[in-house]
Amino acid sequence: MPASKAQQRAVAKYMSANYDEIKVRVPKGRKAEIEAAVQAEGGSVNGLINRLLREYLQKSEEAWNEKAPG
Numbered sequence: 001m002p003a004s005k006a007q008q009r010a011v012a013k014y015m016s017a018n019y020d021e022i023k024v025r026v027p028k029g030r031k032a033e034i035e036a037a038v039q040a041e042g043g044s045v046n047g048l049i050n051r052l053l054r055e056y057l058q059k060s061e062e063a064w065n066e067k068a069p070g
Helices: 005-018 030-040 045-056 061-065
Strands: none
8 A cells, every 4th residue: 555645744754854865876777787786685775875985984883873963
């Protein structure tokens, strides 16, 4: 059963209050390659990007999941 309009609004409100969005552009055809690779490992593209950013910024998983000041 699809989500009701009220549920969709509630999710959108929660996402807006708790997450920022970053758009990533990759060369044509790479999206499918990346999705297939992470799905083969049981992961997601979003999870991969978050892990790479967390490692790049040298944050613990706990620190990464905290809401940043500002």
